Amino acid sequence: MRIPGLEDVIAARGHLADLAVRTPLLPFALDDGREVVLKPEILQPVGSFKIRCAGSAVMSRIARGNCSATFSTASAGNFAQGLAWACRQSGRGVTAYVPDTAATSKREALIRFGATLVDLPFADWWKMLVEDNDDPAFIHPVSDPDGLAGNATIGLEIAEDLPDAGTVLVPLGGGGLAVGVAAGLRAAGSKARVIICETGAGAPLTASLQAGHPVDVPFDSGTFITGMGGPSLLPSMWPALKEMISGTEVVPVAKVAEAVRLLAERGHMIAEGAGAASLAAAIQGSFDGPVVCVLSGGHLDTNHLIEILQGGVPRTKPPV
Structure with a gap:
């Protein structure tokens, strides 16, 4: 990294x-x-702070010419919200894979921001975080380099x-x-x-x-x-x-x-x-x-x- x-x-x-x-x-x-x-x-x-990492990840990709119509992520709620907010500002959609432990308030906010939710058992959701994902439209909520720069x-x-x-x-x-x-x-x-x-x-x-x-x-x-x-x-x-x-x-x-x-x-x-x-x-x-x-x-x-x-x-x- x-x-x-x-x-x-x-x-x-x-x-x-x-x-x-x-x-x-x-x-x-x-x-x-x-x-x-x-x-x-x-x-x-x-x-939450997630607008920083998510927004940086989205806007950096757009600046480099990534024109995906929809981005996706695995998030307990906050990162997906940041991603949905940033994508809405740029006319893009978001699919959020969320664990079954995600707070109701976070789910409601995701829906409010226009994200599509996919529920997963916590163990399956955790696998999405630790396993490699080669989908160019998938933005990792933690280790994405542009996201880290946003947090910085x-x-x-x-x-x-x-x-x-x-x-x-x-x-x-x-x-x-x-x-x-x-x-x-x-x-x-x-x-x-x-x-x-x-x-x-x-x-x-x-x-x-x-x-x-x-x-x-x-x-x-x-x-x-x-x-x-x-x-x-x-x-x-x-x-x-x-x-x-x-x-x-x-x-x-x-x-x-x-x-x-x-x-x-x-x-x-x-x-x-x-x-x-x-x-x-x-x-x-x-x-x-x-x-x-x-x-x-x-x-x-x-x-x-x-x-x-x-x-x-x-x-x-x-x-x-």
Whole structure:
């Protein structure tokens, strides 16, 4: 995998000029007196950072003369939404292969953006992420080079807006956000450490770093935290993650629910589980500051939000 350099990131920024917004850095006070900084990608037009990687992937292909009438992807919802948004702006269609664990709010947004949905059992959907796909119209939601450059614009913005950032906390889905943010920081000359946030539902990077090679881990696909974690790492992402990431922080699912509640009550922002995982890690851990929490997405089912605000920890299905 080629890690995007500064020229790649600048090009991606140009491709995203009419699609994505430059999100601000917002101070947020923790109960113990510490202050962190939030990078709220939940403010993007599609509610997540995925507009950056998806938009960069689509617009880069169009710039190179790829005139596919329809693109496709395998996505739990957020990347497919970004892809559908970008394709709608350019008069193209999208077919989204989604896992049966995808949140209802994400499904509804995909339909609203005009995507065609194809449901798959989680295991079959996961295979689409780890197996090679030679369809030129298929855009991988994690490892696409143009997509990584789009994600890197987040790191570039952090470096420009907070040059002395000490730690950037990023949730781990497939790894594209983490590698992209780290690449953008590096390209801009930032010395900030990138720490990956994983949860008790499944922490494959933490286990793989401890083992020195990729390993499978138990994974609970029934938590309210969709779009992050999994039973294993994507093979294509392991070398880049090992090179670019400074460490990990594993937080309990209940602490992620707490972070969702705090963001709603004090930050007046709705984050999904993956989006709030970085704040949960900041609350639990101790890191060199200033600490930036990337809030990756805001697609949380309304019923889950209600349960969390009432002090609960929702599930999408009973534990096995």
